[in-house]
Amino acid sequence: MEIILKQDVPNLGDKDDVVNVRNGYATNFLIPKGMAIMATPSAKKVHEENMRQRAHKEAKVREDAQELAAKLEGIQVQIATKVSSTGKVFGSVNNIQVAEALAAQGLEVDRRNITFPGQDVLREVGVHQAVVKIYRDISASVQVEVTGEE
Missing domain, CATH: 3.40.5.10 (Ribosomal protein L9, N-terminal domain)
Structure with missing residues (x-):
């Protein structure tokens, strides 16, 4: 049958x-x-x-x-947070803050689709990579620059 x-x-x-x-x-x-x-x-x-x-x-x-991935690829997001004198971040920078920074640039991305390769959150000042998974096998790499607040 x-x-x-x-x-x-x-x-x-x-x-x-x-x-x-x-x-x-x-x-x-x-x-x-x-x-x-x-x-x-x-x-x-x-x-x-x-x-x-x-x-x-x-x-x-x-x-x-694919259009969204093309827009996101190579974008640099800057996030200012409180840091110690040794360059360590008080608290951490997570995917929620990256999603908000992308939304401020007019790119809506679900925070659950943002990951940091090799780590859960960002705890140091500097430039880091974040991977945004957009669709099954389509993802984009975004640079996240963590800076100290003045």
């Missing part, structure tokens, strides 16, 4: 895959649990149209993400 999976099923397939399974497995387990639907000709048409629309939306989102 041919079915369309509505969710990932271990050892069978991923969501939206069209697979062949035994009749009993489909009618007694997959379909009643809501994991799959029968692959009738009309269901296949609807499935193909949904996949086409999803691919179109995916392409649009990917294009927007």
Whole structure:
């Protein structure tokens, strides 16, 4: 029996895959649990149209993400904070402050997508790298300069 999976099923397939399974497995387990639907000709048409629309939306989102990555790449953000005489920051500079600094430059980025390679927060004065993950495999590198307040 041919079915369309509505969710990932271990050892069978991923969501939206069209697979062949035994009749009993489909009618007694997959379909009643809501994991799959029968692959009738009309269901296949609807499935193909949904996949086409999803691919179109995916392409649009990917294009927007690449535009944002191009804008972010090479941007330098300056954050002033209180520092000791040895150059250590009182407290730390975190992704929230970097997101706010980017927003001040007109670039809205979710703070949870900002990471500092090799460290959680910035605790020293100087220029550091921050990686902004925009979309699945699209990310941009931003320079963060931590300076002392006057």
